[in-house]
Amino acid sequence: MATGETGFDDVHYDLISVQYHALKGGHDYGQYVRDARNAGLDDVAAFFEQVMAEDSARAKQCHEFLRQLGGTANTEPKTGPA
Structure with missing residues (x-):
């Protein structure tokens, strides 16, 4: 799996990003x-x-x-070559 500049695989980062923005939007709305x-x-x-x-449904x-992808074991930064 490719990693971006964050060290996290793209799918986890993308899901967390969408979740964050959905929750932030919900707060503002x-x-x-x-x-x-x-x-x-x-x-x-x-x-x-x-x-x-x-x-709210999007964040959920x-x-x-993220839960299905395995929680923290699969969301730790990757080390070494990508």
């Missing part, structure tokens, strides 16, 4: 929902809630894939 509700824009708030739910799927 909570504020967007509040902003839309405060503006009386329930349809926009519902849209942000939908996006938040999709990111990444977590499951």
